Amino acid sequence: MATMGARIRSVRKRRGLTQQCLADLAGVSASLIRKLEQDARKDVRLETLRKVAVALKVPTTSLMTRLDAESAHEETLDLWAPVRRALHRLDGQPTEAPTREGLGDALEASMPLWKQDRYSQIAAMLPVMIRDADALVEVDLSHRHVRGRLLHLVGWLMTQTRQFDQAEFALSRAMDDMNDSLDAAATISTHCWLLLRQGRLDEACQMATRWSDDVEPRISRATPHQLSAWGWLLLRASAAAIRDNRPGEADDTIRLARTAAVAMGRDLTPGDDFLRTFGPVTVAMKQVENAMIEDRPDKVLQLSQTIPLTDLRPTSNNRNRHLLDVAEAHRRMHRQSEAFEILQGVRHDAPEWMTNQSYARDILKGIIGRRRTLTNKMRDLADFVRLEY
Incomplete structure (x- = not known):
């Protein structure tokens, strides 16, 4: 079986690209491309591999064997x-x-x-x-x-x-x-999220799509439980598709999820089960997440302006993941202080959640990476998220 490095090198050569050209198209360094092709980087993030796939015009999964999840x-x-x-x-x-x-x-x-x-x-x-x-x-x-x-x-x-x-x-x-089919669907949604975190995109997409087809309700008669189960499975399918460089499929599934959210009316928690909280704001947060995966920080910041956060807590995980996307968007737009303040806010609200987020470490690493000296607050946050700098 070909390694990830061999697959990248093979497609790059078929496209007639040098390592430097591929790096320029993907927005990464030539040294990273070289290390990937030599299989010297086992810890590459899925989002980074997606940038390479976009530059090569192939699905992300076509370059993967299986990423070693942190x-x-x-x-x-x-x-x-x-x-x-x-x-x-x-x-x-x-x-x-x-x-x-x-x-x-x-x-x-x-x-x-x-x-x-x-x-x-x-x-x-x-x-x-x-x-x-x-x-x-x-x-x-x-x-x-x-x-x-x-x-x-x-x-x-x-x-x-x-x-x-x-x-x-x-x-x-x-x-x-x-x-109960809806209880099972909610559990499958979490399983799809597990597969996403492991980089098992095709498995996640197939599982979410199959189950969403099975539980699709008649919208005019759907209960909040049915809308939540169907909507969350569609969001998982969209998340897998966007990471696999299949934007059309991602747009189609999140559009259906938005249909379920509109029918819900507002974000509700069926059965008082916080994992099933679903509605227009939840879908909007996932649209922001997809925009961040697509490397559209301008779109992230534009969409985020329409999402109320003060009194809303669909789940702390979804809210805080959204805030990390906004922080990363600020960072990429060279608004380092705004990005850092958001990280500080997430730390204050959900300290135990934040220490488990490699995404937060990557954002902070990007903020401090080019600084000659760090402030005391930056050192403190870096130590808190266990960032080696």
Whole structure:
């Protein structure tokens, strides 16, 4: 099987381009192209590879074998070790017999922590909750629904913290417990996001498209649950397509998602499940994300002006990812101070979320990369996001 470097070199030569010409077209350095062709860069970001694919006029996936996704930091792995043990059922039975009411109450009480990305507090609670859920299902299979919801949340957090193998395992277990098509679709949406973070674009697109076809509602009679499930799957398909240099497909799917959002009327949270929050603002944020992937910082800043953020929190993950896109757009437009202030704001609002974002590190690296000296605030933020500079 050809390596990524061999594929880039082969297409470049067929296009009659030198390494320097390809670098100029892609907006990257010639040294990066040289390292990619020599397979000396295993840590290349998906967005960078997409720029090369655009310059070569091929899908991103045609250049990929499989990107090595950045793994979780050692501190993160230590924090979540008890959760992983419980997920794999390595800790035995709970000492007291759990009840469905008790587990349900604990899960509902923990929701503010999930919504606010309080990872350390969630990590302390989860092992007991997972063991209780497993014990309940062993006694009565009717409890599988509540366990499935819990495992879906675990898979989402494992994806968020870059523990990708564990995320896949948790989401697989969650799907085994789902007996409702819309609950399953919501779990599949998170699985598609996991595939996107791993650079598995074709898998993500196919999965999202297949499931969106299956759950597509009749708009005039659709419930918020149906609109959310369908809309989120369309957003995942669009995200995969834009990263794979298929802008037409990305536009088509996000246009359908916007149809679902208009029918929703405003951003709603069906079933009080924050992962299903969907509506016009959520779609607008994803349009901004697509524009950033397309390297259109001007469009990002233009679109972002129409998105209210003060009292709106679709989920902190979507809101903060949107803010990182806006920060990167400012950086690319040479507005370094505006970009830095946004990063500082995200740190203040969601510190545990931010430390897991390689995107935030890349933005900060771009801000300070050409400076001869750094301010104390810049050094502090660089240390906080674990940036080696």
